[in-house]
Amino acid sequence: MSEIVDYDLYEVPPRWLFLRIETSDGIVGWGEPVVEGRAATVRTAVEELMDNYLVRNDPARIEDHWQTMYRGGFYRGGPILMSAIAGIDQALWDIKGKRFDAPVYELLGGRARDRIRVYQWIGGDRPSEVGDAAADKVANGFTALKMNATSELRRVDNPAAIENAVDRLREVRERVGPEIDIGVDFHGRVSKPMAKRLAKALEPYDPMFIEEPVLSDHNDELHTLAQHTTIPIATGERLYSRWDFKEIFESGAVDVIQPDLSHAGGITEVKKIAAMAEAYDVALAPHCPLGPIALASCVHVDTISPNALIQEQSLNIHYNESSDILEYLENRDVFRYDDGYIEVPTEPGLGISIDEDYVEQQAEKTVDWHNPVWRNEDGSVAEW
CATH class of the missing domain: 3.30.390.10 (Enolase-like, N-terminal domain)
Known part of the structure; x- marks a missing residue:
């Protein structure tokens, strides 16, 4: 043995x-x-x-x-x-x-698809000049984008805050047209009253979904929010097990779930969460602003899940200024993007070959990443 x-x-x-x-x-x-x-x-x-x-x-x-x-x-x-x-x-x-x-997906039931659609991030934490970035990504073959809706907001903010968010989404929509999907991430920065106002204001520009419109602490409010908008609601990156997702499914408020394969118990658990979602007619779009192993794990669950919608990935994301996902791989073509899709991997296991020498070299560096602490104008802590 x-x-x-x-x-x-x-x-x-x-x-x-x-x-x-x-x-x-x-x-x-x-x-x-x-x-x-x-x-x-x-x-x-x-x-x-x-x-x-x-x-x-x-x-x-x-x-x-x-x-x-x-x-x-x-x-x-x-x-x-x-x-x-x-x-x-x-x-x-x-x-x-x-x-x-054998690839992991073969051990989990086999393919439900041959390729997986991915979206590309545009803008950063405080989004600006997103129109040019959106046009550039579409020119490179991506058919779906995601952007942050706002920077920090007060619990009840002024009309200019809403207008700024609308202006950015309008700019992207006008640059890329109606055939490109645009996810809008509220990032848990938005209070319940502001979420209702933002959803109404953004609706004319047809986002693919609004993501984490309220913090997971307030998921009981999603049902109320869903009554105020026709935009699909996505959430789940800060939920960690099928028991956390149970209330979400039972509420009927969420259209897309976004469990993270590196936070929600791995392949074993997210496969079960995806199956639960299918029973409630909810799509799967795994959260993954992380590295190549997390992305590969997502791809295998996407491959076997009939309700998989789209995959987040961190190529050139604003967090990755010092290193990117492909640098840690020997087989860098495994995540080759073709017309906004990646092909299902065919190599055994997760289908990636880690460059161990490069990993050991990079591990000698000091890594001390922490997300910023944002503050409102009055000095109180704001949600990042």
Whole structure:
């Protein structure tokens, strides 16, 4: 019987944490367990789980390992534990696929599609000059874009704040036309009264969805918001398990869910969340402003999920100024973008070949990424 004999963790630029798991017969699996800005905390959680439950055990029993890591502690859930579980789960699926010489999706039921549509970010945290950026991405073949709606907002802000958001979306829509989809991310920055006003004001420009229109702390308000707009509502990047999503589905307010494969328990858990969503006629669009291992994991769940709509990816995203996803790969063509799609991978496991020498080199650098703390004009903390 093969067993897990070793593991290593690498914190690398711009803000990622990679996990390497090795088995007694020499198979290596990779995962990406991280909470952006909390890499050191998640690293400790991974070490605790690996040392207590995984080392010297059979890597093949993925469901049993998942249940043990989740249920083995009296306290469970939340971003740190679920992200640690997620990265370990990704690596175990990578190992299993390599053992059977098959892509992970083949072990999960096989393809539901041949290629996966992706969208490209435009603008930054404080979006500006998005029209030129949108036209450039469309010229490069992307058929879907996403942009932040606003910078920081007061709980009840002035009409100019609404007008600024409308002006940006109008500019993008006028530049790219009606055949391009535009997701608008509220990023949890928007209070309930402002969310209602923004949704109404943006509606004439037909966003593909409005994302995280209120913080996940206030998901009970999504049903009320849904009564004020015909724009599809998307949320879920700050939900970490199928139990977190249960209330969302039962409310009937959400049209697109966005679980993160590095935060919501990995491939094992998001596959189950996606199946729950299908039963409620809700589409899947996994959150992924992260690295190549997280993206590869998303792609395999997208491949098997009939309700997968579109995939976020971080190529050239504004967070990745120091490193980008392709730099860590030997087979960089695996995420080749063709007319706004990527092909389903065909190599075993997650389908990516990590450049281990480059990972070790980058891990020697000091990585200290934390999201900015924004403040309102009166000095109070604003949502980033």
